[in-house]
Amino acid sequence: LPAVSALAPLIIGTIPLIPNSAGPSSQSGGGNPALQVQPITPQLLTNAQGQIIATVIGNQILPVINTQGITLSPIKPGQPCIVSAQPAPHAPQTESTPPGLFLLLHLLLFLGSQRGTAPSEVDGVNLEEIREFAKAFKIRRLSLGLTQTQVGQALSAAEGPAYSQSAICRFEKLDITPKSAQKIKPVLERWMAEAEARHRSGMQNLTEFIGSEPSKKRKRRTSFTPQALEILNSHFEKNTHPSGQEMTEIAEKLNYDREVVRVWFCNKRQALKNTIKLTVYICTTFTGIYQ
DNA sequence: AGTATGCAAATAAGG
């Protein structure tokens, strides 16, 4: 499934499952043939956080956009979604299966049954209204001759919440949760109204104005250098929970904010935990059936 | 030149 591989950061079904020795070192060792696992259908596609983003059954892709199970955007053509064609063989459930993940599997099936009946309201969010606004927003933006990048930069410069080109892109595509959409919408609405007003009055600078009322902006994303990452990782391998003192020292040595270093460890622990969870899930769910 | 997207940094919420 080359097309799928290109899409997915990780295809669960093809991961070699070797209990208790999943390290890279075991790859060249020839391994136990009895533990060899063939490619499995259905396959689960996940992101790096271990979040399931889709299932693949045969060559059908069933996307999952978020854990609320809500897809704002319509299903893309060329990606038919059929769940019942080949029932997903779920394993008998035991206590050892992470409950959240099993719920997700059910969610996938539920989503399949919901196909075609686009709900218009979720969590008190009027999806139809947001869809319409997103569509109109893009038209309005293009009418002003603005790019996503320009809008993103303007929003970052203006007061109020900042959003990047990525955010604009995702909003226009509705590649976000209803909650996020609900949050961004008023910001974009307000900004666009102001930009249009300026356009009508013949102003040149459509994008340089103060936005909504002041609010704390999100911290800019830190980019660690490869060298810094190498050092951080070596610390993490030795100790996933460095003390406050240690973190202060690391931060000082690398010349990053202590808080940035602390969050890095938090995120790293979270990522590690998620990969472990997934491995357990895969083992308990599929190995018994497919070997 | 713009837009789309993968990975992971930052944030929210509950302890």
Add this chain to the structure above:
DNA sequence: GCCTTATTTGCATAC
């Protein structure tokens, strides 16, 4: 203040 978990969002870069 720190933690975990879930989630949002942006940098870098692919398309």
